[in-house]
Amino acid sequence: MSKTLPEKYRHPYAFDSKYKKSAVYFSMEFAIDQSLKIYSGGLGFLAGSHMRSAHDLKQNVIGIGILWKKGYYDQFKKEDLSMGVQFQEKIYHFLEETNIKFTIKINNADVWVTAYYLNPKTFGTVPMFFLTTDLPENDYLAKSTTFRLYDSDPMAKIAQTMVLGLGGAKLLDALDYEPDLYHLNEAHALSCVFHLYNKFNSVEAIREKMVFTTHTPEEAGNEKHNIHLLNSLSFFDGIPLEKVREITGIYDDTFNHTLVGLRLSRIANGVSKLHGEVSRDMWKDYPGICPIINITNAQNKKYWVDAWLEEAFQNKDREALIKRKTRLKTKLFEIVADQTGKLFDPNIITIVWARRFADYKRPHLITRDYNRFIQLLENSDRPVQIIFAGKPYPADYGAIHNFDNLTHISKNIKNMAVLAGHELKLSRQLKKGADVWLNNPRVTREASGTSGMTAAMNGAVNFSTNDGWVREFKDLNKKQNSFVLPIVDHTLPTHEQDDLDLHNLYEMLENEILPLYYDTPKKWWDLVETSMSHVAPFFESGRMVDEYYKKLYK
Structure with a gap:
């Protein structure tokens, strides 16, 4: 596969020699501009600053996220001044259609995915792609997967993470682009590792390409699901469950997404000095995890x-x-x-x-x-x-x-x-x-x-x-x-x-x-x-x- 993006999606600058290694940054949310309402809070604010500063320093990074049709939600005050929640359709004329379409399996059914492109000139970011299932080829359930950021239905939220992980990895294939590194901002995009396993047939090859940023300072706060539920939803990209256990080291029925991210990455980071210490202590008794360093968050x-x-x-x-x-x-x-x-x-x-x-x-x-x-x-x-x-x-x-x-x-x-x-x-x-x-x-x-x-x-x-x-x-x-x-x-x-x-x-x-x-x-x-x-x-x-x-x- 190509080491360069198709010409119309390339960076608008020559890469600084310090930052030539190619990386793709996966995040569930990005706070790029007030007009692009695809974020909820700090994770998105951080990711938005990352994309801006990567552009300013001429880094070889691209971003992949999801185009949430109804955003997180619109907050307003009701008649009695209590808080109201509104989910309103958003339309973004500044995003460009890529006309790239492909399917991923969710719950053993084909779900169509397409990507929209954010030109670096629009808001001063690196090239960015936003995935959506809101296509006429999909039924309503499949379409609605990318309607609301962090859907409150647990099954729907798993499906959303699959669009980001499996869909993001498949988008790179559709672009004929193979980056040096896959950088997961939190474990939401973890399903991409199973696509990579199907592509490379090697845990070592995944580890060579994966780096991981964890943000959650309590073990209990990290996302967990029943491994059989994930399997029934096609989370593992067709890989048999016994092979999944072998790849991930999860031999009971509780699939801990962060733990698997730490096992399948070559290195990970906490987001402050204290959080690095807390993370190392929190995961030290789990076998097979990668080193956890700390890189303190910052803003543009x-x-x-x-x-x-x-x-x-x-x-x-x-x-x-x-x-x-x-x-x-x-x-x-x-x-x-x-x-x-x-x-x-x-x-x-x-x-x-x-x-x-x-x-x-x-x-x-x-x-x-x-x-x-x-x-x-x-x-x-x-x-x-x-x-x-x-x-x-x-x-x-x-x-x-x-x-x-x-x-x-x-x-x-x-x-x-x-x-x-x-x-x-x-x-x-x-x-x-x-x-x-x-x-x-x-x-x-x-x-x-x-x-x-x-x-x-x-x-x-x-x-x-x-x-x-x-x-x-x-x-x-x-x-x-x-x-x-x-x-x-x-x-x-x-x-x-x-x-x-x-x-x-x-x-x-x-x-x-x-x-x-x-x-x-x-x-x-x-x-x-x-x-x-x-x-x-x-x-x-x-x-x-x-x-x-x-x-x-x-």
């Missing part, structure tokens, strides 16, 4: 940073920096006013909590001591404004309840807002308008997290538990660049951890952060500038994609 500064704010920072013009930050807050507050009817003040410190609503991220932690929360927001000496945003998984009714409860609390509080529609555009505006970026996951649960990186790039100060990337950030140059809570004993019951973290959060906020902002503004802006200087280059994705070549692709 060129896409995320406000250009005028960055110019003022680079020119060491503090007056211009403060003026621009105030303007950015004003622009964010226009959205607050539009969605909530509340007029926020750009001279008041503004705290933002905005990311995927998941239980371990504890979106409502600061409100759990309700009396103290109300005292905080009613303090006229050191006033505070707080904004929440984020999209719960549409079938996670506990997370939706937390979102709705925050909205209910906010109804009678003029300086608290809960915003809907948390996607790339709103995410950028929140980071540009925040003074304090609040991040309070239970420690060891956040593999990396990246939202605080792009907040810091836009002059927001991180206020976080000591987890993920922040652990590395706070120790840079031994100079304070953030506010990080002391680590509590994570073997304690979760309610005790939460109580201790909540107490420490208020102590730090009331005794350190608010006095610094209001009483010593010069020191506050010193901290802002230190944070901005520390976040790049290490937490800029140019460093990350360079490390992927040096450490993972070598």
Whole structure:
């Protein structure tokens, strides 16, 4: 097979000599642009930055994902302001039809797949292909496989991973393209290894070509299915079950996708130093796994940073920096006013909590001591404004309840807002308008997290538990660049951890952060500038994609 893509899909640059080895990056979601709604959260934000920085550094990488017809979902507020979920058809005129069609077997039936092409010139990415089963040759069940990202039906979600893995591998065959490396961003595309086994008839050949990035810091959180269910759905690409057991080392009935990914890759990585340590410890007792290194996540500064704010920072013009930050807050507050009817003040410190609503991220932690929360927001000496945003998984009714409860609390509080529609555009505006970026996951649960990186790039100060990337950030140059809570004993019951973290959060906020902002503004802006200087280059994705070549692709 060819080592080069067909001419019309080739990169628009000569490859940098450091990055000539060819790699294909498989991801279930990519956050490339607000107009392309095929992502849910951090995994997609990371993948989008990877594709942009790979382009900027002239790397020999292409991306393969899925064209989700109805996206993740559209988030809105119902009549009573509770959260609504809408699945609306999306049409993308900037994607190009490849007219490539092929079939994969799902549940022993042929399902037709086609691919759409994202030209690198459109959004400044490497060449990208998005797979869809929404074709007239398919019945409704097959068509709907690529309708909703992370379908809540377990069988449908397995079928989706097969479109990404088996379909992605077959697309490369249809392009007559054989890359040096298959890079799986999480285990969603794992089924591609069975296509590769059928092609090469060798586990060693698969290992030579496979690298794997794992994001899940708990063994229980990694996807598992009954091996007989997967077999009945044709997950193993026609390979007999006994041979599958031999290939994967899975001899019981529980097929652990991450474990198989670690066994069939030549090397894998966790996504922060801490997560690398957690992953090595988590999998150390399983035989046959590959080495697990760590490559800390990062984000594409060129896409995320406000250009005028960055110019003022680079020119060491503090007056211009403060003026621009105030303007950015004003622009964010226009959205607050539009969605909530509340007029926020750009001279008041503004705290933002905005990311995927998941239980371990504890979106409502600061409100759990309700009396103290109300005292905080009613303090006229050191006033505070707080904004929440984020999209719960549409079938996670506990997370939706937390979102709705925050909205209910906010109804009678003029300086608290809960915003809907948390996607790339709103995410950028929140980071540009925040003074304090609040991040309070239970420690060891956040593999990396990246939202605080792009907040810091836009002059927001991180206020976080000591987890993920922040652990590395706070120790840079031994100079304070953030506010990080002391680590509590994570073997304690979760309610005790939460109580201790909540107490420490208020102590730090009331005794350190608010006095610094209001009483010593010069020191506050010193901290802002230190944070901005520390976040790049290490937490800029140019460093990350360079490390992927040096450490993972070598």
